[in-house]
Amino acid sequence: MARRMPPLERSFISAVDEALQLAQAGEKIRALSPSDSVARRELPIRRLEALYETAYLRIFLLWESFLEQSFLRYLCGYQSSLGPPTLLKPRFAKLADAHGAVLGKNDYVSWANHHRVVARSRNFITAGFHETVLNSNISRLEAFKSVRHRIAHQSGFALREFDNATVMLVGRRFPSSSPGKFLRHVEQPQPVPETWLQRIATELKSLAPQICP
Numbered sequence: 043m044a045r046r047m048p049p050l051e052r053s054f055i056s057a058v059d060e061a062l063q064l065a066q067a068g069e070k071i072r073a074l075s076p077s078d079s080v081a082r083r084e085l086p087i088r089r090l091e092a093l094y095e096t097a098y099l100r101i102f103l104l105w106e107s108f109l110e111q112s113f114l115r116y117l118c119g120y121q122s123s124l125g126p127p128t129l130l131k132p133r134f135a136k137l138a139d140a141h142g143a144v145l146g147k148n149d150y151v152s153w154a155n156h157h158r159v160v161a162r163s164r165n166f167i168t169a170g171f172h173e174t175v176l177n178s179n180i181s182r183l184e185a186f187k188s189v190r191h192r193i194a195h196q197s198g199f200a201l202r203e204f205d206n207a208t209v210m211l212v213g214r215r216f217p218s219s220s221p222g223k224f225l226r227h228v229e230q231p232q233p234v235p236e237t238w239l240q241r242i243a244t245e246l247k248s249l250a251p252q253i254c255p
Contacts, residue, residue, distance in 0.1 A: 047112070047120045051250040054108040058243050061100040065226075065239055068093040091222025094239050095193045098225050101239075102190040105246050106153040112254050113163065113172055114140040122255045128168040154190060156183045171253045179249060185210050186242055192221045211238070 068090045075081035117140040119126060119133035134140040144162065145151060152158050156176045163173040176183060185207035192204035205215045208224050216223045225239040236244070 044126055045118070045120045047115055047122050047254050049254075050108055050112050050115075051254040054104055054250045055247045057104050058101050058247055061097045061104065062240065062243055064097040064100075065090075065094045065237075088222075091220065091226055094225040094237075095222045098221070098239055098242070099190065099193050101243055101246065102154070102186070108250060109153045109159055109172065109253070113159075113170075114144070116170060116172075117143070117166055122171070124255050127170055130166055130168060154187050156180055156187065171255070175249055175252045179245075181210070182245065186246075189221050189224065189242075192219065 068085060071081055072085050072090060075085075114137050116127045117129065117134050118137060119129070121127070134143065143166075151162070157180065160173050160176050160180070163170040163176075167173070188200075188203040188207035191200045194200075201219045204219055204221065204224075208214065208216055212224070212227065212229070216227070225237060225242075227238050228235050229238065229241065
């Protein structure tokens with residue numbers, strides 16, 4: 043009997059919403075605290091921006107885990123509401139076996155690099171959801187990845203890639219190439235103003251059900 047994919051997309055969306063609350067809590071504390079209060083002194087803008095970076099890193103790590111866990115289950119024959127995937131090789135009996143096949147001789151494979159995830163999908167599945175959904179959004183997803191790398195790495199390459207990403211997404215660079223300033227930036231005009239942290243989270247949450255329909 044075919045196994046149905048567990049609701050990984052719902053778990054992902056719920057966890058992303060929880061991560062967003064970290065930045066939202068910081069904003070509420072700062073907004074509701076008198077200017078001369080301890081809370082306001084202990085939560086200057088630079089620390090609030092750091093909360094945004096922490097929240098974003100958590101969200102992106104959740105995204106990477108979602109991509110991996112859903113992909114491994116497809117390799118084991120789990121099916122979505124649209125039916126089973128068309129595998130290029132016999133399905134694996136266990137997730138550990140699928141994981142070993144994906145790793146090959148490597149100790150680690152990237153789930154942050156969406157081009158590699160697409161190529162990986164093509165090696166195992168014919169027109170899989172990971173391939174089609176990620177390919178349709180590849181430019182923005184790679185920009186989101188560059189924001190993640192700027193938080194996690196301090197290299198000149200990460201800085202340049204981040205600047206390129208914000209130019210593509212917003213049309214400008216941010217002071218000190220700060221991911222916190224970018225993530226807290228509110229895009230105007232919009233029907234409902236939202237920070238870039240919220241906007242990226244919304245986009246990722248919309249893609250998850252397309253990968254696990």
